[in-house]
Amino acid sequence: MKPLSKKAKMAVGWTILMTVTGTAMLHQWEFFAMGCASIAMLLVANHYGLLKDPEDKK
Structure with missing residues (x-):
């Protein structure tokens, strides 16, 4: 698995929170399941x- 970009880290962190x-x-466990599915799609x-984040290329 590739390391997470800055944008991906922020999106995954916000989704977990x-x-x-x-x-x-x-x-509601459906909310938890939807969050887990969202994290999987982000990964x-x-x-x-x-x-991709333009700042990651620097």
Whole structure:
């Protein structure tokens, strides 16, 4: 797996934070499952270079 770009780190971190907060507040496991699926899609997108950040090239 490729290392996470700066943009990917921010997106994954924000998704984890919202998933944990939403699951705790709403008590719905569907929200947790959707968050896990979102993180998986972000990791796949990062692997294929879809989350490139112009600052990463420096």
